[in-house]
Amino acid sequence: MIKLRVVNHQHVRKIIGENNLQRLGNKLDGDLILPDDPAYHQKRKVWNGMIDRYPAMIVSCKNNQDVIRAVNFARDQRLLVAIRGGGHNVAGLATCDDGMVIDLSPMHAVSVNPDKQMAYVEGGARWTDVDAATQVYGLATPGGVVSDTGVAGLTLGGGFGYLRNKYGLTCDNLIGADVVTADGQLIHTSESENQELLWGLRGGGGNFGVVTRFEFQLHPLGPEVYFCMVFHPGEETGKALQFFRDFTQQAPDEISVLASIGTVPEGSEDFPEELHGRPFIAFAALYAGDPVIGEAALAPLRNFDVPLADFSGRMAYQVAQTLFDKDYPAHSMRYYWKSLNLMDHSDRAMDAIASQAHHQVSQFTTTDIWHIGGAIKHISNDLSAFNGRHPDYLLNVEANWPDAEDDQENIQWTRNYLDDLQPYTDGGLYLNFAGLQEEGASMMQLSFGSSFDRLAALKQKYDPGNLFRLNQNIEPSGQ
Ligand SMILES: Cc1cc2nc3c(=O)[nH]c(=O)nc-3n(C[C@H](O)[C@H](O)[C@H](O)COP(=O)(O)OP(=O)(O)OC[C@H]3O[C@@H](n4cnc5c(N)ncnc54)[C@H](O)[C@@H]3O)c2cc1C
Known part of the structure; x- marks a missing residue:
């Protein structure tokens, strides 16, 4: 388990050192946003107005390489990491105090292959991006019912929408993904490659890495x-x-x-x-x-x-x-x-x-x-x-x-x-609607139920240090 640095965000800069921060900033194609940046206070906000956190830095990622640089930096500097897709997690898990926010919101492109009925969706896209791109071809995949909700968090937690009874949950239509894992590797998962990871991404939350691209099955619908x-x-x-x-x-x-x-x-x-x-x-x-x-x-x-x-x-x-x-x-x-x-x-x-x-x-x-x-x-x-x-x-x-x-x-x-x-009830809940996640590990065990042990083994494989812990967190089985 990675032992995190716990320091006030204003002191993180001192501890990490200006040179290290500058090197990270220079390498990025996107932006490194620090607390004295004019954009900081707007960028640190998430959807829920009750959440008021002060990250030490926000890495606004433009591409896969930026995500890899951010993950490597956070791991090497032992920083708390939050991943931001659409920023709609009600408990505010897309941000943190004193750590790094990996912000994928600039990565929101969607492309469609109408012949294969597939959509390729970057990790910071919202449902409005997906619906706009897929409806051009009279196609859709089950999403959420509010258009600016993030694709990432909703998919990784399950995904209930208006097409659910006909075509399943959003995660049921996830057929592949690109993921940056805790060791900074970019891997692809599908039914024929790293299948266990695909199983975990279908409802197991953001535990296994940063998803930079989702691949969805589409269905004829509308317009x-x-x-x-x-x-x-x-x-x-x-x-x-x-x-x-x-x-x-x-x-x-x-x-x-x-x-x-x-x-x-x-x-x-x-x-x-x-x-x-x-x-x-x-x-x-x-x-x-x-x-x-x-x-x-x-x-x-x-x-x-x-x-x-x-x-x-x-x-x-x-x-x-x-x-x-x-x-x-x-x-x-x-x-x-x-x-x-x-x-x-x-x-x-x-x-x-x-x-x-x-x-x-x-x-x-x-x-x-x-x-x-x-x-x-x-x-x-x-x-x-x-x-x-x-x-x-x-x-x-x-x-x-x-x-x-x-x-x-x-x-x-x-x-x-x-x-x-x-x-x-049976005591369980939908982890994308989990209040402030105040019950912690006990609620994960109850709500993941029969999937829990398998998820813990997968976590051990892809994130044994629990770098990605601000989520519906599963502790690695080796802990
Ligand atoms: C207005 C509103 C409407 C909603 N409607 C629905 C609905 O119709 N159906 C439904 O099922 N749920 C719905 N939800 C709940 C929604 O599924 C969750 O809030 C979900 O977390 C939102 O995803 P996001 O990407 O916006 O979240 P974020 O806050 O950005 O992220 C949430 C968590 O997801 C993980 N994460 C985000 N991006 C990535 C990534 N690229 N790679 C890896 N992990 C990532 C992180 O662990 C992060 O902590 C709604 C929520 C809101 C606020």
């Missing part, structure tokens, strides 16, 4: 799809959840539904004033196929009750992928998102959720329930390290609020709510 986005009165949330469960249990694989319980925020421009402050339960669903069939197939979700508002319709897939974007602004809001595997979906469980969901501290908070079915269930843990296929639903509490003084109240409310729901 137009039918998308359901309907808001029903929250006074009937219990009944609506039972309906959602019954509907999803018999829905075809083309349909992936997300139920979201919340309150129409005061001042919202999307809803008429008389609805501000009204509790709602919304259904967001995409039909991955012919929009005409989709409209009929999704109609029951819209007709369940007289809607407060209905934004459903035929639209470009790229538009559907952005509908939630403005609800999750970067930097200005504070976020604590935590999930649980909902194993029991009886009426009692649904009522337990409904009785608490509308008592949120912040008007921006929602409870989201993702149906897990279809293709996700058909893939075994032998093919991917991801270990969240067994529940039929994933419940995620998204506490969102604007003011620092309300941090404690929002976080505590979320924890109490999830504690009360524990009887309906």
Whole structure:
């Protein structure tokens, strides 16, 4: 295990020495950003406004060689390392105090081979980059539901989106990758080369190195799809959840539904004033196929009750992928998102959720329930390290609020709510929605489940010193 230097970021420069830093800076094709650089304070920010960390340096990488130089430098200087893809990890794992941030955001190119139906995506790309490049050919791969989320973290942790029941998780569509490992080597993994590493990247997090390029399987989709986005009165949330469960249990694989319980925020421009402050339960669903069939197939979700508002319709897939974007602004809001595997979906469980969901501290908070079915269930843990296929639903509490003084109240409310729901879960959660990862190693063991020992052996092979530890961290099996 690498013993890290733990020093204040202002002193790191002194310890490492100006000459060493200058040599690193001179070698880079991208930029070395130090605390006195005018760009530093903008560059050190991540999506979650609650995270306020001061890295000793940010290496803004332009290419594979920059990533290799950064990894070698950090390892030799025994620095704490954070890897930044899209910067959307809720716990703020894309940054750190006093260490090095390897920032891949300048590496966001996407190219497509339409004949092979494959996309090649650099490690700092966001879903908007992927959708824009693939939709030119009427192709798509399952991504996330907010377009500026990073491809890297979402893929490495699993990846739930609107195509999940038809085409699987994002990580299920990962068929190859270029990775810079802790010893500074660039290696390729695919079904025929370093296969065990590919298995680990499919849900095992950023444990094994810096992924500089992802290769995804694409599928024909769009450009137009039918998308359901309907808001029903929250006074009937219990009944609506039972309906959602019954509907999803018999829905075809083309349909992936997300139920979201919340309150129409005061001042919202999307809803008429008389609805501000009204509790709602919304259904967001995409039909991955012919929009005409989709409209009929999704109609029951819209007709369940007289809607407060209905934004459903035929639209470009790229538009559907952005509908939630403005609800999750970067930097200005504070976020604590935590999930649980909902194993029991009886009426009692649904009522337990409904009785608490509308008592949120912040008007921006929602409870989201993702149906897990279809293709996700058909893939075994032998093919991917991801270990969240067994529940039929994933419940995620998204506490969102604007003011620092309300941090404690929002976080505590979320924890109490999830504690009360524990009887309906197996104790595991989706590691891309893991709060501040406060449980540490015990949660990794529980959530990785049967994949855990195999992941620890892989970690021992590729990162025995645990250089890459700011992630869903697996300790190397040799420790
Ligand atoms: C607004 C929003 C919407 C979301 N929507 C969804 C959704 O629809 N579905 C879903 O499943 N999840 C969703 N998530 C959760 C999301 O999957 C995680 O937050 C994920 O970590 C984001 O990836 P990122 O690259 O932006 O993260 P970052 O914060 O940049 O990175 C997170 C971690 O990933 C690792 N990492 C990042 N880049 C690399 C790389 N190139 N090589 C190796 N390791 C790397 C590092 O360990 C890092 O700590 C959402 C999150 C947010 C904030």
